[in-house]
Amino acid sequence: MDFEFSDNLKNVKSSEIRDLLKYIRLPGMISFGGGMPNPESFPSKEIKNILDDIIDNHSSSALQYGETDGLIYLRDELKNYLLKDENMHVNPDNMIITTGSQQALYALSKIFANPNDYVITEAPTYVGMLSSLNANSVRSVSVNMDSDGMIIEDLESKLKMLKSMGIKPKFIYTIPTFQNPAGYTMTLDRRKHLLELAYQYGIPVIEDNPYGDLRYSGSKLPALKSLDTNDIVTYLGTFSKVMAPGLRTGFTVSQPEVIHRFNMLKQSLDLTGDSLSQYIAYEYLKRGIIYDQIPKTINIYRRKRDIMLESLDDNMENAEWSRPDGGMFLWLKLNGKIDSSKMLKRAIDNKVAYVTGSAFYYNNPEINTMRLNFTYSQDDEIKEGIKRLAKTVNDEMKSY
Amino acid sequence: MDFEFSDNLKNVKSSEIRDLLKYIRLPGMISFGGGMPNPESFPSKEIKNILDDIIDNHSSSALQYGETDGLIYLRDELKNYLLKDENMHVNPDNMIITTGSQQALYALSKIFANPNDYVITEAPTYVGMLSSLNANSVRSVSVNMDSDGMIIEDLESKLKMLKSMGIKPKFIYTIPTFQNPAGYTMTLDRRKHLLELAYQYGIPVIEDNPYGDLRYSGSKLPALKSLDTNDIVTYLGTFSKVMAPGLRTGFTVSQPEVIHRFNMLKQSLDLTGDSLSQYIAYEYLKRGIIYDQIPKTINIYRRKRDIMLESLDDNMENAEWSRPDGGMFLWLKLNGKIDSSKMLKRAIDNKVAYVTGSAFYYNNPEINTMRLNFTYSQDDEIKEGIKRLAKTVNDEMKSY
Numbered sequence: 001m002d003f004e005f006s007d008n009l010k011n012v013k014s015s016e017i018r019d020l021l022k023y024i025r026l027p028g029m030i031s032f033g034g035g036m037p038n039p040e041s042f043p044s045k046e047i048k049n050i051l052d053d054i055i056d057n058h059s060s061s062a063l064q065y066g067e068t069d070g071l072i073y074l075r076d077e078l079k080n081y082l083l084k085d086e087n088m089h090v091n092p093d094n095m096i097i098t099t100g101s102q103q104a105l106y107a108l109s110k111i112f113a114n115p116n117d118y119v120i121t122e123a124p125t126y127v128g129m130l131s132s133l134n135a136n137s138v139r140s141v142s143v144n145m146d147s148d149g150m151i152i153e154d155l156e157s158k159l160k161m162l163k164s165m166g167i168k169p170k171f172i173y174t175i176p177t178f179q180n181p182a183g184y185t186m187t188l189d190r191r192k193h194l195l196e197l198a199y200q201y202g203i204p205v206i207e208d209n210p211y212g213d214l215r216y217s218g219s220k221l222p223a224l225k226s227l228d229t230n231d232i233v234t235y236l237g238t239f240s241k242v243m244a245p246g247l248r249t250g251f252t253v254s255q256p257e258v259i260h261r262f263n264m265l266k267q268s269l270d271l272t273g274d275s276l277s278q279y280i281a282y283e284y285l286k287r288g289i290i291y292d293q294i295p296k297t298i299n300i301y302r303r304k305r306d307i308m309l310e311s312l313d314d315n316m317e318n319a320e321w322s323r324p325d326g327g328m329f330l331w332l333k334l335n336g337k338i339d340s341s342k343m344l345k346r347a348i349d350n351k352v353a354y355v356t357g358s359a360f361y362y363n364n365p366e367i368n369t370m371r372l373n374f375t376y377s378q379d380d381e382i383k384e385g386i387k388r389l390a391k392t393v394n395d396e397m398k399s400y
Numbered sequence: 401m402d403f404e405f406s407d408n409l410k411n412v413k414s415s416e417i418r419d420l421l422k423y424i425r426l427p428g429m430i431s432f433g434g435g436m437p438n439p440e441s442f443p444s445k446e447i448k449n450i451l452d453d454i455i456d457n458h459s460s461s462a463l464q465y466g467e468t469d470g471l472i473y474l475r476d477e478l479k480n481y482l483l484k485d486e487n488m489h490v491n492p493d494n495m496i497i498t499t500g501s502q503q504a505l506y507a508l509s510k511i512f513a514n515p516n517d518y519v520i521t522e523a524p525t526y527v528g529m530l531s532s533l534n535a536n537s538v539r540s541v542s543v544n545m546d547s548d549g550m551i552i553e554d555l556e557s558k559l560k561m562l563k564s565m566g567i568k569p570k571f572i573y574t575i576p577t578f579q580n581p582a583g584y585t586m587t588l589d590r591r592k593h594l595l596e597l598a599y600q601y602g603i604p605v606i607e608d609n610p611y612g613d614l615r616y617s618g619s620k621l622p623a624l625k626s627l628d629t630n631d632i633v634t635y636l637g638t639f640s641k642v643m644a645p646g647l648r649t650g651f652t653v654s655q656p657e658v659i660h661r662f663n664m665l666k667q668s669l670d671l672t673g674d675s676l677s678q679y680i681a682y683e684y685l686k687r688g689i690i691y692d693q694i695p696k697t698i699n700i701y702r703r704k705r706d707i708m709l710e711s712l713d714d715n716m717e718n719a720e721w722s723r724p725d726g727g728m729f730l731w732l733k734l735n736g737k738i739d740s741s742k743m744l745k746r747a748i749d750n751k752v753a754y755v756t757g758s759a760f761y762y763n764n765p766e767i768n769t770m771r772l773n774f775t776y777s778q779d780d781e782i783k784e785g786i787k788r789l790a791k792t793v794n795d796e797m798k799s800y
Contacts, residue, residue, distance in 0.1 A: 001631050001655075003655065006512055006513050006514045006570070009511065012667075014664050035465075039461075044455055047463070052448065055444055056448070063444065063644035064645060102669070103669065106668050106670075111408070112403070113406050114406045131667050134668070135669075204403055244463035248670065258403065264412050264414050267414065267502075268531040268532045268535040269506050270506075273648065275648075276646055276676070
């Protein structure tokens, strides 16, 4: 039987990153293409202890359906954590536990924007937000970035232009700290300026902060949410980068009206999150393990970032790249002649993989760009992989 | 800042069952309103052993991001399980692991139907399907049921009517075995007849089978999927009722084209399922624990079903009810004068709760109906609760 399908997925394409998996598994391949934390950073021993206690003492609730908003004990601990970590004052009632941050990107796109509405994203931006917009048939206007984050003058001129066209964007989406894919961090001045513009134009801000705790150099900057005096920011956090991504536990903090709508939508999306994983996250916070684990993770990732930057400095020609103060990625711009998508086959032949930058643009991609992940590979693989990549780029240049 | 929201949730209302939770927590309340398995049925000890092994031996993958289609080891074991349990021949490539069955209901609604398209559901039907249809702005035509399941003559006449109107329903959704909410089971004849009609009209069938393993009396009937010679059935299973619902692990078996689209959509919904829960489910199948656990669960639930039926026989007037051979629910029809929604306040005052039947209808509800869950309450609570409910009904009758 041949089926007819809806038009709902007409804009949805499979993520290039997911499709890249088949190459990554080839023997001898060094991949900077994924976005995975290093398993070395997983608190396995601590999770084992937690699990023993949970099953012994709480199995009747940890294995049972939970509430759609998420485990209240976890939301209470997150309140304490966000106050301590981000100086953010949060009411647990204004929070919903999400199945990864990805669920929040999908749900917020659907809650705020009708099909064919516009939102504002950074160029480049997180590929998971692009897939959520596409799945909801929402359109985006892109704001350019530099190494200080979103260029606020460009944001302002685009807001003006849209207003002159009678278009009000439904939200501004940003990853202000250690952005995925670029590794850029928005300066304090720009953060304040962004909020002023959001207030002025009355546009909600979605702040995605999966990497904020992973700072390897420089000084901590306040989250937009902690600077927000007008309750315009919806804040997304996750345990994926500071505990374990396989437990699919994130959280969204927003106005009661947003959380209420998210709750209603989540009832149809997956009813409720994984109870066991929420109990693990709760104990992980309550026991304070997170405060030991973050510095351990930072030490591993800082070393890997430094190795990648040194290897680039020593080997790479015909390119420039970001020097991120944290997070998991850096952004590499090749000589303008080179199309990184076309170069990928040569890279795979040389047994090194990356994600082409065009995957991270809503439209008008800079085709000479790529995202490199520095957290997952072994130290010596990073060195060798960058050498292979430098050779690939040199060979590609010669082919022009 | 006051936000403007999209129209996408205009048809979505919070589930009455979820809202009922606040009453269920009142001291002394006996609730037949939830849909929860009994924690007594959870294989806690076995899960603890499994977890110890997983963390010791597989933590780097069990805590890491997994593939969007789900853990391949789990899909391989499900292939064996479905062959043994349902005589179903399944290719693991034609399967996707879902975040509960709820995610499948949402995703399949979106994959098959455009906004304002029609599908066919049973009346009454599972409330989670109704919320998924509403969230996707999909409309439904309802087919009447009796104690032998969906009335196929009614299905045929509605298919004819729709065809004469130029409308092709995008799928037929059914829970053929121990239906939620009614507890009815579709006969073998009707199953065959349903498939014939689906073939004739070219309409995909979604078979939701969360309760099939929980049979307390009568003989097993084949799943629609195992009778399907034309690959028209999409089959939904879950570990929620035979392992633990808090682990949010279900699975969908369908044509490659459906699974491919589901995969693309899932990338934006939640990227990938909970890895730890998938590893637990995998070991639960591989070690054969499920084959010990199902009979244990059946023994508990059969006893509870029998207690509820006996209590009803002994106490209830002005009503008739289904006598389910399995599952978790029975369906009670009050004297036609009584509106079970209006009666709910009296019931709450009498410290007994249920879900009003109207929650389970897309439209035109039978307002004198209610769903009773018999798996969650303690045995003596079932007896006492039914007495309270019988008193409530008698008092309500007198008020007319």
